[in-house]
């Protein structure tokens with residue numbers, strides 16, 4: 341694994357195709373368009389959004405043409421107008437691409453402010469996943485101000501490096517209702533970068549086709565470089581750009597543990613208060629924490645099977661699941677009970693070990709305190725793009741037990757955590773990615789690792805400390821900002837040449 345403090349070694353970006361130049365501007369606050377109407381309908385059903393969010397989402401202006409420039413402007417070339425970077429991502433969705441896009445944009449903006457790479461201006465637009473007003477409300481004022489400034493910045497499309505930061509189905513032409521990226525197709529911008537990732541062993545033919553329409557495709561790990569190229573994405577376009585973790589925010593030294601218990605106990609027969617808070621039971625001596633959306637891919641079944649078989653009520657231990665529904669109802673107690681029954685897991689002699697579900701929204705500001713309250717993090721996932729909760733836990737000095745496959749192989753080692761063995765690869769049996777392969781993590785190895793971490797706490801803590809060191813050294817926002825700025829600068833330089841030279 342190359343260390344990210346060495347200079348990036350990717351080849352120069354391919355020379356952009358010759359393009360027909362239009363004088364079309366991106367001005368984010370002007371006349372309406374058909375697209376705006378479509379998107380307005382899309383958003384009409386949601387609750388009223390904060391004014392700033394409206395601004396960020398207002399796509400009508402994107403396709404607006406400016407008044408015709410005076411003829412003289414045509415002969416003066418582009419002198420005086422710097423190229424721009426238009427970053428299009430689900431900035432208001434609160435999902436994985438959203439937080440990643442924010443970290444990149446904030447670091448590029450920091451570089452521009454610091455005078456590094458001032459050869460371009462930066463602007464943003466919302467694209468991809470739907471917005472979440474809840475997420476937007478929770479953003480710090482500073483981020484809202486930045487969004488406001490960048491969403492209103494002008495960007496001339498013919499001189500723009502456009503970054504389409506989302507799943508490829510949202511790229512031009514979008515396969516569902518979304519502001520397209522690039523807004524007018526691939527010919528107009530100077531250079532188009534697709535930033536994406538995937539969780540299985542391959543990329544679907546449609547996504548491969550979409551990737552190959554880009555001038556470059558940025559993926560976060562060597563795993564993705566390999567799966568994208570193997571699936572047919574042009575190797576000269578694929579560039580590894582890792583993801584950052586906010587090590588200043590996720591800093592154990594700056595946070596006090598959230599007092600436990602929280603959430604509700606699932607296996608406790610005395611706890612008849614279905615789905616409500618019970619703060620009666622006392623905090624356990626050792627806490628495993630897992631954070632995930634409730635979907636099969638996350639391996640919650642593997643986790644419950646391992647934990648409930650390995651531990652009993654006689655062990656001073658609890659498993660916390662911070663989860664939320666994903667295309668499903670929120671009856672997590674019912675789901676877990678049905679799972680335990682149908683998979684014939686026997687109740688241990690000492691009774692069930694404690695499992696607690698936290699399904700209420702934990703504000704982002706409290707998240708570090710929840711990690712701090714845990715002794716170990718565990719995620720026997722079947723496939724991850726990157727594994728954001730994993731790196732957050734590692735930044736918080738937690739020892740992590742995580743499936744050694746897909747995204748996490750970029751940063752998980754035997755020195756900084758506990759890589760979980762994969763029994764075999766299995767086919768995805770439903771949905772659009774049927775036939776793709778995913779990892780099936782080993783239940784036996786998971787049991788052994790959980791027991792090991794529970795027993796050898798000193799070793800676990802020391803791996804946790806190493807985990808934070810690695811996160812700071814390789815994935816801190818400053819380090820990743822340099823990588824991103826370097827890549828953007830290279831692209832801007834190459835388009836400069838082709839536009840002006």
Ligand SMILES: *[C@@H]1O[C@H](CO)[C@@H](O)[C@H](O)[C@H]1NC(C)=O
Pocket residue numbers: 457458459829833836
């Ligand atoms: C900025 O652009 C100018 C002209 O295009 C070039 O001479 C200069 O080296 C660039 N600066 C950086 C930091 O790339």
Ligand SMILES: *[C@@H]1O[C@H](CO)[C@@H](O)[C@H](O)[C@H]1NC(C)=O
Pocket residue numbers: 744745749754759
């Ligand atoms: C984890 O996976 C990587 C990549 O497949 C492999 O090189 C490494 O040896 C594995 N680590 C362990 C501890 O199995």
